[in-house]
Amino acid sequence: MSIPLSPSHPGRIRAWVLAARPQTLPAAVTPVVVGSAAALATGSFRWGPFIAALVAALLIQIGTNLANDYFDFRKGADTEERLGPTRVTQAGLLAPETVRNGMIATFGAAALIGVYLIVVGGWPILVIGVLSIAAGVLYTGGPWPLGYHGLGDLFTFIFFGIIAVTATAYLHAGTVPPLAWAASAPVAMLVTAIIVVNNLRDIATDRRASKRTLAVMIGARATRAEYALLVVGAFLAPPLLWIGGLTGPWVLLAWLAAPLAIAPLRTMLTAEGRALNPALKGTARLHLIFGLLLALGMVV
Template sequence: MNTTRTIAPHRAWLMAARPKTLPAAVGPVLVGTALAHAHDAFAAGPALAAAAGALLLQIGSNFANDYFDFFKGADPGDRLGPVRVTASGLITPAAMRVGMMVVFGLAALVGLYLIAVGGWPILAIGVLSILAAIAYTGGPFPFGYHGLGDLFVFLFFGLVAVCGTYYVQALTLRPVVVAAAVPVGLLVTAILVVNNLRDIETDRRAGKRTLAVMLGRRGTRAEYFLLLAGAYLVVLGIWLAGQGSAWVLLPWLTLPLTMPLGRNVLTAQDGPTLNATLAGTARLSLLFSLLFALGWLL
């Protein structure tokens, strides 16, 4: 473990930001913006601000997880995931706390502009998003420790992110936007499922009752496949319901990418393979969202 102390400070902060998870923040903004454009409501300023806010919230959430998991003992030395910088001593708890506050502060500053554009609904969304990011592993009832992490990721990184991005541009909301947010949220949740599948044993020992710990390996693998299948079927349903042209089916081109990911989820037990599967699921989520956004533009 001492070898990690040779890592440069800027590299340690980059590790804490967990860049492989950041597509989860970008994809929903792309879809929400594409829908706004399709409805003649595109606004560059709010769209860029929504992207910045989403990235800051994702990074702040990652910092908070690193910080609070350290104090709860959820990051033991034998964990299979990437190095956690607080537990490994790369960044002190005090510095991580400051970093977390700075990132959430920047997100709040971005939110002030979006509130000026979208009014009180954006204020409510912003406050709830920051509180949820902290409460995922912190506070008196951490969602991630009581099997609710998957639900809150789906809600905030799927429904809220897509609908919020659309709202700050169109200043209204349509049912098709909510429907389009569902497959995006399902795939973002699948990223978390791989993370929790990898960490089942260490989370169980630490008393971190994720949904994966509750379901066990078989149930968690089933959840992963249901999330992926649901994403593609919802897109198909949007088209069959006449809510979009055949172009909205473009995300189906990513279906072959699910095959190796699903195989790894079924068979892999080692950390490196599951870490690669997590990164692959994040790439799938981003590419799916890119094609979905392109479909709405076309």
């Protein structure tokens, strides 16, 4: 049953906040912070590119959230059986066309900021920006949506992890230092882990909607193993950065985030369905805190 939206202005504001899914926004902040820290550690940092990259990343994340809200509803993946956080289109809080227009406007704003970033970074940033926006739309939209064909995990790893970190470093330095490449791996692992929680929770409903996520394709047991490997792999990265001579021992500060991994890991290994929602929030928090500590460790 759709939830009627109050015609009052505050009601619409709350609906747009829900649509933007603020709990997901740290996933956009962390790569920019880590990429900037890698640049600073190698002698390059500029405030202009940092702020512009941060705002553009947030807008792309919000645009992707709106795209998922709109396209999953249109394709029938979001129904009354939905187990995750409220989707405003499915819940009737905003009309589908309104969410679609919001998506277009948000990606358009990101593109406008991208003009400045292209001036700073040149054609590589143009290519990355176009591909990033395209990935945000095509994750659930288009004739062959990536998330419906088992490619969501891979594209999240690449675009919201590897590319987000290395492109940020490139904006500062005009090149990508080895530290940025290496530091992008754990960031990519943890942001992908967020998607894995989401997909494990929704295996049953996604299967009924013919949404073939990687979790649907490989099953719950392998999906739980994937999550564990991603989280453990992220924590193996800091000592490897130190041993490899890319940064100093302070990078081990990232291990202070380890206690935050315990509850999500336990939940992922034992829970099902809606009971996995706390693991979603916990993994997003882990991604942010780990990333901030990793960035601090690289610049100390």
